[in-house]
Amino acid sequence: MMLGLESLPDPMDTWEIxxxxxxxxxxxxYKVANKIDGSLAAVKILDPAGNPQMIRDCQLF
Numbered sequence: 001m002m003l004g005l006e007s008l009p010d011p012m013d014t015w016e017i018x019x020x021x022x023x024x025x026x027x028x029x030y031k032v033a034n035k036i037d038g039s040l041a042a043v044k045i046l047d048p049a050g051n052p053q054m055i056r057d058c059q060l061f
Contacts, residue, residue, distance in 0.1 A: 011043075014034060014036065015032040015033065015035065015041070016033050017030045017031075018032060019031050021042060026046050026051050027047045028045055029043070029045075030042065030045065
């Protein structure tokens with residue numbers, strides 16, 4: 001069973017982007033803070049425009 005993205009909670013409701021800490025071919029890495037408890041984490045947000053194969057793979061589903 002495939003889960004639609006629209007049924008997932010919006011991560012921006014829980015996490016706040018603090019700063020960009022890295023970038024690469026496929027996206028950027030951000031330092032983020034949890035809005036509820038203040039914990040810190042890193043998250044990589046992929047840029048599909050930088051990866052045509054990723055776009056093709058997603059279109060298969």
